[in-house]
Amino acid sequence: MTEVGIDGIEVRTGKLKLDLAETFAPAQDEDPGKFTKGLGLYASSLPDVYEDIVTMAANASHTLMERKGLTPEDIGRIDVATESAFDHSKPVSTYVAGCLEQVYDEDFHHANKGERKFACISGTQALDDAFNWIRAGRARDRAALVIATDTALYARDDPGESTQGAGAVAMLIDENPDVVSFSVEQGYGSADETDFLKPNQQFPSVDGKRSMQVYLARMREALEDFEAMGGNTHPENFAFIPFHTPFPGMVEKAAVLGYRHCIRGTDIEEEVAEKIGRQPRPEAFDDEEEYLEAVKDYTESLSETTSYQEWYQRTVEPTLDISREVGNWYTGSVHIARVAGLKRALDEGWEIAGDQMLVGSYGSGAQAEIHAETLQSNWAEEIEQLTITEQIENRYDLSFDEYEEIHDVHNHDAETDIEPRTTPDAEFVFDGWGRMGERKYTYVE
Ligand code: COA
Secondary structure, three states: OOOEEEEEEEEEEOOEEEEHHHHHHHHHOOOHHHHHHHHOOOEEEEOOOOOOHHHHHHHHHHHHHHHHOOOHHHEEEEEEEOOOOOOOOOOHHHHHHHHHHOOOOOOOOOOEEEEEOEOEOHHHHHHHHHHHHHHOOOOOOOEEEEEEEEEEOOOOOOHHHHHOEEEEEEEEEEEOOOOEEEEEEEEEEEOOOOOEEOOOOOOOEEOHHHHHHHHHHHHHHHHHHHHHOOOOOOHHHEEEOOEOOOOHHHHHHHHHHHHHHHHOOOHHHHHHHHHHOOOOOHHHOOOHHHHHHHHHHHHHHHHOOHHHHHHHHHHOHHHHHHHHHHOOOHHHHHHHHHHHHHHHHHHHOOOOOOOEEEEEEEEOOOEEEEEEEEEOOOHHHHHOOOOHHHHHHOOEEOOHHHHHHHHHHOOOOOOOOOOOOOOOOOEEEEEEEOOOOOEEEEEEO
């Protein structure tokens, strides 16, 4: 069967930067180490006055289409995944299409457009929809444009404030892809949970500690489901393991638990057993608490083994490079983790074509999904065209007062009118309001 997967990818960060150690920590009277060491985050990306989820999505998509030599007639569907939509009816994908139609002669009138919602996992669900649409034979030789775009803002002084971020990832899904193909095998872990939600409100209600527990529980279920479907999870099988990354510290916690699960009954468990013993098995304990305590001790010892640390440094740590600098992009977060790993491989000259990645997505509410991806022979040519490193370096570094103002600019309930900190250059910008309360956009040369 023909391979289907990501043929091209483009990333767009918000143009403003909030430095967590230098700017946020002192103003909040916090130790910078809480953010840099505890959460593993150095900075957040935020949108300038004229940026939002539509401009970031449209600008990423435009660059991607130009690079791939595509026009609207080559695109058969546009799906936007977001949890920061500003309209309960009209999908963000229509706004994005409207932007793109300003710069192309053709239109997207025959493309199916939609919006996907399930917290941070909806970007991966939209990839799934595109895969199924192509495999069902409905694509008529056209590709799907999947865009994950979010402005992840929390209420001021919420514990989540330090994990904010804003950006978009546009992905072109097609047959015989250039970057990765998707596995048919996939696993789900899904349950009705109340860890993070926005019931008709802009800023989330979050039970942060609980959301971390739910992330780990659903991810384990998804892994078991993936294995039940025949997916191989031997840790040495993968070049990278990109996880949903609300902040790198979350991934550090998930990685060691995943490693413990995946080495069970393998050569690696035997190898580390010489130093730390074999994993506790529930049948060896009368009391569940004792078993859980033994598992905790084993996991701690495992995290200190050379086997684990080498594996983590090779397969997981590189995927955090972008996240550390930009914060949580919600729906885009697992997709920048994939890009970060591939960028590291490119910079280091690693030969990974034909290798596999195991991708772990998660959305609060809650659902995890795991699938595998196979790196295609042109992955490096695609990744070397990305400008995300330069975009990150060129962000405007906000003072704390400026940060407070920009938070208000993007707060739907606040009235504020300030000058942008950056100048638009050949891009879509937010341009005010229309007569029915719609947001309007224009392309600035
Ligand atoms: N140096 C080093 N580490 C430090 C530190 C310092 N000075 N101060 C604190 N830390 C560590 C803490 O020990 C903790 O690590 P641990 O979890 O391994 O114990 C970590 O930094 C965070 O500190 P904590 O006090 O727990 O932060 P918090 O209560 O302010 O909130 C979240 C952290 C993640 C709960 C919060 O940012 C949040 O609600 N985020 C949004 C929800 C989210 O992203 N959930 C993830 C699943 S999707």
